[in-house]
Each structure stands twice: as C-alpha cells, then as structure tokens.
Amino acid sequence: MPEMKNQLKTAKIAGIGMYVPSNVFTNEDLKQYMDTSDEWIQERTGIKERRYADRTKETTTTMGVEAAKIAIERAGITAADIDFVVFATLSPDYYFPGCGVLVQRALKMKEVGALDIRNQCSGFVYALSVADQFIRTGMYKNILVIGAEKHSFGIDFSTRGRNISVIFGDGAGAVVLQPSSNPQQGILSTHLHSDGNSAEILAMYNPGTHANHWVENKVADYDDAAMGEMFMSHQMIDHAQNFPTMDGPAVFKKAIVKFPEVIQEALAANQLSIADLNLLIPHQANLRIAQFVQQKLKLRDDQVYNNIQKYGNTTAASVPIALCEAWQEGKIKEGDLLCLAAFGSGFTWASALIKW
Numbered sequence: 001m002p003e004m005k006n007q008l009k010t011a012k013i014a015g016i017g018m019y020v021p022s023n024v025f026t027n028e029d030l031k032q033y034m035d036t037s038d039e040w041i042q043e044r045t046g047i048k049e050r051r052y053a054d055r056t057k058e059t060t061t062t063m064g065v066e067a068a069k070i071a072i073e074r075a076g077i078t079a080a081d082i083d084f085v086v087f088a089t090l091s092p093d094y095y096f097p098g099c100g101v102l103v104q105r106a107l108k109m110k111e112v113g114a115l116d117i118r119n120q121c122s123g124f125v126y127a128l129s130v131a132d133q134f135i136r137t138g139m140y141k142n143i144l145v146i147g148a149e150k151h152s153f154g155i156d157f158s159t160r161g162r163n164i165s166v167i168f169g170d171g172a173g174a175v176v177l178q179p180s181s182n183p184q185q186g187i188l189s190t191h192l193h194s195d196g197n198s199a200e201i202l203a204m205y206n207p208g209t210h211a212n213h214w215v216e217n218k219v220a221d222y223d224d225a226a227m228g229e230m231f232m233s234h235q236m237i238d239h240a241q242n243f244p245t246m247d248g249p250a251v252f253k254k255a256i257v258k259f260p261e262v263i264q265e266a267l268a269a270n271q272l273s274i275a276d277l278n279l280l281i282p283h284q285a286n287l288r289i290a291q292f293v294q295q296k297l298k299l300r301d302d303q304v305y306n307n308i309q310k311y312g313n314t315t316a317a318s319v320p321i322a323l324c325e326a327w328q329e330g331k332i333k334e335g336d337l338l339c340l341a342a343f344g345s346g347f348t349w350a351s352a353l354i355k356w
Contacts (some may be wrong), residue, residue, distance in 0.1 A: 004076045004253050005181065005229070007134055008136045008137065008138075008184070009136050009137075009138060009179040009180065010130045010135075010136070010179070010180040010182070010183050010184075010185060010187065011131065011136060011143075011177045011179065011180065011186050011187045012178055012179070012180035012182075012185050012186035012187070013113035013174040013175045013176070013177060013186070013354070013356075014073050014074075014075040014076070014142075014175075014176045014177065014178040015070075015071040015072060015073065015074035015075025015077075015175065016074060016075070016076075016125065016173075016174070016175045016176075016320070016323060016324045016327055017066075017067045017068065017069065017070025017071035017072075017073075017074060017173070017174050017175075017298040017324060018067050018070070018171070018172065018173045018174070018175075018320065018321045018324035018325065019063050019064075019066035019067040019146075019167075019171060019172045020051045020068070020170070020181045020238070020311060020321065021051040021052060021053045021054065021063070021170055021171065021174075022051075022060060023051060023052045023053070023054065024036075024050075024051060025049060025050055025051070025052050025169075026048065026049045027041045027042065027047070027048060027049065027166070027289075030157075030165075030166055033157040033158065033165075034157065034158055034159040034161075034162045034165070034166075035159040035162070036162050036166060036168065038157075041166045043212075044286075044288070045166065045167055045286050045287060045288065045312075046105040046286065046288060046290075046306075046308055046309055047166065047167065047287070047308055047309060047312050048288020048293075048309045048310065049309075049310060049311075050168070050169030050170075050310075050311055050312030051169050051171055051311060051312075052152040052155060052169065052170055053065065053150045053152060053153075055152075055153065055268045056261075057346075058150070058170075059093045059150060060089050060091050060092055060093055060099055060148045060149060060150045060172075061093050061102040061103060061106065061107070062098045062149070063148050063150065063170065063171060063172035063317075063339050064087060064089075064099060064103055064146040064148035064172045065106045065107060065146065066172065066323075067105055067134060067146060067172040067173050067174035067320070068103060068144055068146055068174040069107075069109065069145070070174070071174040071175055071176050072107075072144070072176055074176075075142070075178065077142055077176065079107040079108060079109050080108075080109065080110060081108070081142045082109050082110075082112060082142050082143070082144045082176075083110075083112050083113075083141060083142055083143070084108070084112055084113050084114075084115070084131070084134060084143045084144070085100045085103055085104055085112060085113070085114040085115065085143070086100070086115045086116075086117060086124065086130055086131050086140075086143065086144070086145045086146070086220065087099045087100040087103060087115070087116050087117065087127070087144070087146045088116075088117040088118075088119065088123030088124045088127040088145075088146065088147045088148075088149070088282070088316040089112065089116070089117075089118075089123065089147070089148050089149055089315075089316050089317075090118065090120045090123065090149065090204075090315055090316060090345070091149045091150050091151055091154065093176065095207070098114070098116030099116060099146075099148070100114030100115055100116050101231060102239055103144070103146065110139060111331060111352040113324065115130065115298075116160035117130070117316075119316070119344075119348050119350075120202075120315055120316065120344045120345040120346065120348065121283050121313075121315045121316065121318070121342050121343060121344020121345060121348075122192075122283070122287060122316075122342040122343065122344050122346070122348040122349055122350045123147055123315065123316030123338055123342075124145070124147035124173070124316050124317070124318075124320050124340075124342070125192075125319060125321045125341070125342045125351065125352050126188065126192060126348070126350055127145050127146075127147065127316075127352035128145055128175070128177075128187070128190065128191050128340070128352050129190035129192055129265060129350065129352065131143040131177045132177065132187045132190055132261045132352075134331050135177050135178070135179055136248075136320035138179070139355070141178060141179060142176060142177075142178055143176070143177040143178075144174060144175075144176055145174065145175050145176075145177060145287075145320075146169070146173070146174040147173050147174070147315075147317040147318075147319065147320045147321075148170065148172035148173075148316065148317050149168075149170060149171065149172070149314050149315050149316055149317045149325075150170045151169065151170055151315070152168070152169070154172050154204075154243070154244070155168055155244065155245040156240060160240060161240070161243055161244065163248060164243070164244055164245075164246055166312075167286070167312055167313045168313050168314070168315070169311045169312030169313065169314050170314065171311055171314045171317045171318075171321050172320075172321070173317050173318075173319070173320020173321040173323065173324050174315050174320060175320060175323075175345060179272075184355055185191050185352045185355050185356075186354065186355060187352055187353070187354050188254075188266075188269075188270050188353040188354065188355055189266060189269050189270060189352070190266075190350065190351070190352045190353075191262055191265050191266050191269070191350060191351045191352075192348075192350045193258070193348065193349050193350065194286075194346050194347065194348045194349075195347045196346065196347075198250065198254065198347055199347075201246070201247045201250050201251060201347075202244075202245075202246045202247070202251050202344070202345040203244070203245060203345060204242075204243070204244040204245070205241065205245070206231075206232060206236050206241055206242045207231050207232045207242070208231070209231065210300075212233070222306040232314075241356075248271035251347075252286070252288070252289060253290050254343070254347055255286075255343045255349075256289060256292045256293065256296070258343050258347070258349040259282065259289065259293045259341055259349070260293055260296050260297055260317075262341055262343075262349050262350060262351040263280065263293075263297065263339055263341050263351055264297075265351065265353070266339055266341075266351040266353040267339070267353065269353070270353055272299055272337070272353075274298065274299065275339055276338055277299070277303060277337055277338075278332075278333075278336040278337050278338065279302065279304070279305055279326065279332060279337075279338050279339075280293075280294075280297075280299060280303055280304045280305070280325060280338075280339045280341065281304075281305050281319060281322045281323050281338060281339070281340050281341075282304070282306070282319075282340075282341050282342070283318050283319050283322040283341065283342035283343060283344065284306065284308035284312075284313055284314065284316075284318035284319075284321075285308075285313050285320060285343065285344065286308070286313070287306060287308050287309065289343075290304060290308070296349075301326075305322055305325075306322070307321070307322050307325055315344065318342075319325075319340050319342055323338075332356055333356065334356055335356065336354070336356045337353070337354070337355055337356075338353070338354045338355075338356055339351060339352070339353050339354070340354065341354045
C-alpha cells in the first residue's frame with residue numbers, strides 16, 4: 001500500500017472523455033414499437049432522441065473503455081499509470097463480476113484495485129466522491145472514474161412500458177482524477193444522501209434474491225403467487241416483471257425538493273452562493289425537473305447545462321457525458337465554479353462542487 005501522507009491533497013479532473021453509440025433513435029422511431037408521439041414524449045421529458053448501443057458488439061464496459069481512453073489521453077498519461085478504477089453503473093455486463101475489472105483487463109492495466117458503484121442516477125457523483133477521498137489522503141495518484149450504461153437491452157419496448165422506455169439511452173463518460181498542487185483548484189467538497197423508505201418506487205425487482213420480501217404489497221400489479229421465491233421464472237417474463245418500474249410523479253415530487261437542497265448544501269459548505277456559480281450540471285433525468293430547479297434557484301440559462309434532449313437519461317453516465325460535452329463546447333473555463341448534482345433510485349442524491 002502506498003505511504004499515507006499527513007497533508008490532505010485536493011483532487012482535480014485532469015482528463016475527461018465521453019462515448020455515445022452511433023445509433024440514434026428519435027421519438028418518431030419509437031412509434032414503431034409503441035403507442036406514443038414526439039409531442040407526448042417532449043411534453044413530459046424534453047427528450048427528442050437518444051442513443052442505443054449495438055445489441056451484440058457494444059456493452060456497458062466497452063463504452064466505458066472508449067470514454068476512458070479519451071480521458072486518459074487528455075490527462076497526459078497512459079493506462080499503465082492508472083492506480084485505481086471506480087465504475088458506476090446500474091446495467092453491468094454481468095450480474096457479477098463488476099465492470100471495473102473488465103475495464104482493467106480491456107485497458108491492460110496493472111493489477112490495480114477496481115471498485116463498482118451501484119447508486120444508479122447518483123452513481124457517478126458517488127464514485128467521484130469515493131475517488132476524491134483516495135486522492136486527498138495520498139493513497140492513489142491517478143484514478144479512473146467511469147459512469148456507463150446500456151439501458152436499451154433491458155427496457156420494455158411496448159406501449160405497456162412506454163413511460164420508462166422513452167426516457168432512457170445508452171452512453172458513457174469518464175474522468176481521470178489527480179492530486180492538485182493548488183488547494184483552490186479541483187473538488188472542493190462532495191455531499192451524499194439517501195432515503196430508502198421509497199426504494200421500491202423506482203426499481204428493477206427481478207432478477208433478485210428478495211423472494212418478494214420487500215416487494216410484496218408495495219406494487220399493485222405484482223403477482224406474488226406467480227413469482228414465488230424463484231430468482232427468475234417464465235411467470236416473471238409472462239407478467240413483464242423483469243423490467244424496471246417507476247412511479248414517475250412520486251420521483252418528480254421528491255427530486256424537485258432534494259436537487260435544490262443538495263446544491264445549496266454544497267455552496268453553503270464552501271461559504272459560496274448561487275451568484276458564485278458558473279455552471280450547474282444536473283443529472284439528465286428529465287428536462288422538466290432541471291427547469292424547475294433552475295427556476296427555484298433563480299439561475300440563468302447560461303448557468304445550467306442540459307443535453308437530455310439528445311441523449312435521454314443515461315443515469316450514471318449522464319453527469320460525465322454532460323460535463324465532457326460542456327467542456328468540449330467551451331462552456332467551462334479554468335477558474336470556473338461548477339456544481340454536479342444528481343437524484344435517483346434508492347432514493348439517493350448527491351452533489352459535488354468543483355473549481356475547474
């Protein structure tokens with residue numbers, strides 16, 4: 001184990017990258033699978049199109065690897081220099097092992113540690129917080145943090161599942177964290193929260209080991225008798241109970257409260273205010289949520305970055321994709337104050353305040 005340093009360091013984002021599949025699916029394209037319309041989708045979510053990974057040639061890991069390659073190159077290092085990997089996703093290649101070790105293998109890294117984060121929409125900010133602590137203590141010097149998702153393989157492309165299926169897209173984003181010699185640069189603070197009382201409101205129950213312990217009586221159409229205690233069954237498939245489920249209004253109601261709270265928490269912890277913020281990059285859950293938060297915090301249009309219109313909700317990948325794209329478009333300059341914020345399944349929510 002590397003020698004621990006007494007002096008805490010600041011972690012900075014030294015390199016950033018993103019990858020989205022080439023397959024573009026517009027709202028019009030979805031009409032061939034379900035009863036929906038461009039107007040219906042845009043009115044509720046703000047989404048115009050999303051990207052879907054190649055069914056057999058692209059995985060959550062391969063997309064993460066492509067984003068990582070760019071981040072590593074922009075950091076001015078090689079994969080051999082990475083000494084720790086943190087991978088955030090809700091759609092791993094396998095039930096186990098996690099994607100972190102697959103990235104380590106794909107990039108031919110040394111036998112470094114690899115950690116997988118399962119915090120869904122908040123996953124990347126949680127992963128960034130974990131990596132930040134390792135940099136601050138001096139344990140690692142080059143940490144690769146990835147958020148990647150391949151939702152398209154596991155959602156219900158039918159009218160029955162349209163409330164969820166129209167929202168999600170595939171993609172990946174990655175950053176390389178390194179120590180900064182400037183204490184006024186980098187990640188100033190991170191703030192993590194959870195409330196499991198509403199865990200079943202936004203969840204994918206099967207396959208799982210719960211044996212209906214938590215699910216029973218919490219989901220109106222859940223067929224407890226048909227499901228029994230099996231990990232996976234034909235009955236689950238017949239009843240479409242192997243797809244994600246969501247109470248959209250309940251999620252919206254909670255998100256519009258916790259999003260502003262965790263943003264204000266980050267600013268207050270650093271004796272700063274909304275007026276000091278150059279750019280807010282929210283998790284791209286729903287454009288209507290982002291607009292509500294913007295209005296509540298009295299932020300200008302140029303203080304909030306949204307790209308959900310193009311990519312849909314890529315959960316753990318959405319914050320790093322948006323961060324990378326904003327940087328590539330010249331919307332982030334050295335010295336800018338950024339806030340990353342996310343809210344999602346669990347419920348979990350988090351923020352990170354960064355001096356670029």
